[in-house]
Amino acid sequence: MTDLLAARSQMALSLGFHIIFACIGMAMPFFMATSHYLALKRKDPTYKALTKAWSKGVAIFFATGAVSGTALSFELGLLWPEFMKHAGAVIGMPFSWEGTAFFIEAIALGLFLYGWDRMPAWAHWLSGLVVGVSGVASGVFVVCANAWMNSPAGFDWVQGKAINIDPFAAMFNQAWIDQSLHMTIAAFEATGFAVAGMHALLLLKKPGHVFHQKAIKISLAFACVAALIQPLSGDLAAKGVHQRQPLKLAAMEAHFETRTAAPLLIGGIPDMKNNTVNYALKIPGALSFLATGSTSSSIPGLKDFPRALWPPVPIVHFAFQTMVGLGSFLALVALISLFFLFKKPKFLYHRRFLQLLVLCLPLGFVALEAGWIVTEVGRQPWIIYGIMKTKDALTPMPGLVYTFGMFCGLYLFLTVILIWLVRRQIQAVDIDNNWSQESHD
């Protein structure tokens, strides 16, 4: 393994690991605050127990997110010092805002988790909401920085140096709205389906349990809304990519030849030798329509660009197909769920439907990771699009494969323990619930 590949793998691993916890940290506090609101308004002990159970989940995942995020802020320099040397001054601003938001999130979380008997009830509720708001804010700030890597702005690149820096223009670059919207909605969608799936699994074991039914209602409501608006934000993002990074769009669709009325591919395996795609279902004109709003417009193909600048087409294409496929499937599940919720409430807790929710448990996060691969791998070989190549940003430190191996072991270890711990928490919630039901009898 070359140092470049090791560094890229380590970065991909660290980001891929962190993104899960960051997204849970963005979305789950809102589920928690909703349940807490109902607990306070209706004086319902089940909602209160649910709030507490969820808050423990938030605490565990937030801690993991906080430390893996700290690791990332160092890894940016440890692996890509050349990048940080130039980018730090240009795009550091959203990170300084992110630091503030993250800080407030940590304080609010401390207040929420341990403030149960010590704070006025509504101030306590508010602290839970602040966790969510600052979580989303810090997510948006970080995505702004990533958007800048895709759509650099706010500086002039003269002889290998950034001059005339404008941090505001850099932060609010052309891609920031598309990307942060898509990412935030994805966080709610993935977390919502994961939480709903988890409670569906438990409800299958204990049919009729009110605790889990209420949990499903809240999390599924968030997930459904997110899943239904996500295709719209995805469309916005795709149009933006077409304008700013036509090569990335071509790689996403494995679109080799420039042509008018370009077809949209569903599935398909790119053949990189002959520059064709096999076994794909083609929808004529659909790619042109999605990218520009007209079925007849011309979409530049990969062949228009020097081969050295192509991202790894098969990876980007597969990841994009996975994201779109799963996103569409989840949108369908969302439609069914909403129909049940409003028209046929008794089907909401039907065995078959619960099994469907269990199936959806990991899908949101798979789609989210796939989407992240599309945007990151699709930008290669650039680290700052059109300005700096990834290989030029690499640290001179040799033997990066060892640190990559170490981080693999570390994150694998943490994942195993997290799964074990969540199971243990669920057991504990069960014990508490049983006892409270007995005591209410």
Place this chain on the structure above:
Amino acid sequence: MIEIVLLFLALSIILYLIMGGADFGAGILECFLNKPQYSKERATIDQAIAPVWEANHMWLILTVVILFNGFPEAYAKLSVMYHIPLTLMLVGIILRGSSFSFRHYDPFRNENSPFFSRFFQFSSLITPFMMGTIAGSLMNWKPGPQGSFLDFYVYPWINGFALSVGLFLITLCAFTASIYLIGEAPDQKTRKTFVRFAKISNVLAIQAGLLVFFMSYWYDFDLLADFFKSPSQLGCVILASALLPAMWFFISKNQTWVYRIIAAIQNALIVVGWLGLHFPHIVLNPDLNLHFYNTAAPAVTLKYLLYALSFGMVCILPAFVYLLKIFKGTTPPVTIKLTLYSKKECELCEPFSQTIQKVLTQSPWNKRVLFSQVDIESDAEIMKEYKEKIPACTINGRLAFKYKINSKTLIQKLKTISQFENH
């Protein structure tokens, strides 16, 4: 402008040491507790850190952000030079944070889980050690002569001087933690343990500090002389030492916040002395010529960084003070009332009462349960109601146990009540 950014940088480093350092210190102290099962000291440590450690940790993030936004070139260079120790430090940070919260949220064992405790203790030890080593190496960065991998990436920080600074930071963190923990102790016995820890770590910190000066002499770079050259830094060191007797005086007088603040000031003085020695150089090596002025970002970047920092402080500091006030201020309000009904000369009453007492000495019930004992013979009304029921106990006025009690069910009832009774 740079100077104001540097003030913020110094402030975050100081606050990180005062707060985050103490959290590491608590983990270091745990290494020396050596009690296999339930231990009140560990419970105290767990309760003291849990609500605040994440917020405390954020000062490090702030430090890094200031460095890479305000001084990107320095950040990039340091990241290359200290790749290995920084990576080891990161592993420590990741393991410390996750093992602590995993342990805290292990619903059955909590802070008594030996598996998570081992990781927590080890990582609390290794992280400040690596931080101190890096700090030490910044003072005396000397690559080997050949320019090989070891010469550039390893020897500058694996040497007696840098490692002795790492050792010093460990003792300093442990010292600060034990001083803070004295005030958190739920009873006299636990308090005594932490006072003993404070004494030992105080002595060790002084010894490690002397070792640092000795090592600097050994490595041909006379730290002591450097300190004597500049009166303000010498003043910091002298003042930090002179405050020690005052601190011990207030510990004996039980003035919790006074001695805590003195300990924090001592930490701050040490950082100020250290940074003063550096300023404006980041690495004390004239060949490297790496200082704050030649690595600073353009003025416009610094301006926006300052806006963000000022705005951030306006938001963060009040919230942070509120957090401390809620958790480190007065003892929490009592939420559960437990009343024991008994009378003299009653066979069942003795073990019944003992079981309750035993549960109530454990955390968190020792702080949250208001216990009272009623002799039913003292009041005719009570006598009438409880005559046939003793020994009995009520929780928040509701009859919870009569005749028999076992600690497991009692704990479970207390847990559920603290979860379901409204506040």
